[in-house]
Amino acid sequence: xxxxxxxxxxxxxxxxxxxxxxxxxxxxxxxxxxxxxxxxxxxxxxxxxxxxxxxxxxxxxxxxxxxxxxxxxxxxxxxxxxxxxxxxxxxxxxxxxxxxxxxxxxxxxxxxxxxxxxxxx
Amino acid sequence: xxxxxxxxxxxxxxxxxxxxxxxxxxxxxxxxxxxxxxxxxxxxxxxxxxxxxxxxxxxxxxxxxxxxxxxxxxxxxxxxxxxxxxxxxxxxxxxxxxxxxxxxxx
Numbered sequence: 001x002x003x004x005x006x007x008x009x010x011x012x013x014x015x016x017x018x019x020x021x022x023x024x025x026x027x028x029x030x031x032x033x034x035x036x037x038x039x040x041x042x043x044x045x046x047x048x049x050x051x052x053x054x055x056x057x058x059x060x061x062x063x064x065x066x067x068x069x070x071x072x073x074x075x076x077x078x079x080x081x082x083x084x085x086x087x088x089x090x091x092x093x094x095x096x097x098x099x100x101x102x103x104x105x106x107x108x109x110x111x112x113x114x115x116x117x118x119x120x121x
Numbered sequence: 122x123x124x125x126x127x128x129x130x131x132x133x134x135x136x137x138x139x140x141x142x143x144x145x146x147x148x149x150x151x152x153x154x155x156x157x158x159x160x161x162x163x164x165x166x167x168x169x170x171x172x173x174x175x176x177x178x179x180x181x182x183x184x185x186x187x188x189x190x191x192x193x194x195x196x197x198x199x200x201x202x203x204x205x206x207x208x209x210x211x212x213x214x215x216x217x218x219x220x221x222x223x224x225x226x227x
Contacts, residue, residue: 044219044220045157045165045208045210045219059215062216095164095165097164107157108167109167111166113163113164114164
């Protein structure tokens with residue numbers, strides 16, 4: 001069955017860096033776009049970034065552009081989110097989600113359980 | 122960016138009743154809209170895509186409609202497991218954007 005599992009969350013100081021990973025299984029990883037979506041506990045969903053199936057196209061929310069980098073390793077079936085210059089307002093649960101197609105212009109049909117990132121001094 | 126506005130913020134209904142949730146886009150997105158359900162402590166679950174197509178395994182009591190800027194999610198007869206928060210999302214333009222959510226409560 002399709003599974004995606006995030007890891008790498010934790011507590012980091014403002015200005016620090018963190019790299020999230022998302023390990024996938026149960027589907028042809030290289031055939032799907034992948035998203036990162038975040039959610040402050042108790043609040044709504046906030047789309048962060050997407051990468052196309054072959055890794056050539058990447059798009060970011062304005063709030064993270066220039067600070068976060070999405071990437072993927074199709075051989076390892078793993079998605080990444082490198083987060084630099086972290087701010088208190090980046091504190092959230094970060095979800096990895098599979099798109100329903102290749103490009104990223106799709107909704108997300110499988111989601112992980114999320115990993116919590118806390119930015120605090 | 123396309124702003125997605127959901128109403129009401131909270132909807133109080135009884136089991137067996139119909140629930141109607143609204144989502145409005147700040148510009149036309151054709152039918153490029155999805156609906157998700159999220160229960161406490163769980164990840165979102167895709168319900169509807171293309172404004173009206175149920176995702177795999179979603180019960181027929183969930184239906185979506187609309188195009189352009191006005192969209193509706195209808196739950197025809199609420200079951201106990203349907204009490205949750207529902208989000209709409211447009212995927213027609215970058216950045217993808219979600220509505221603020223509607224909480225369906227008893």
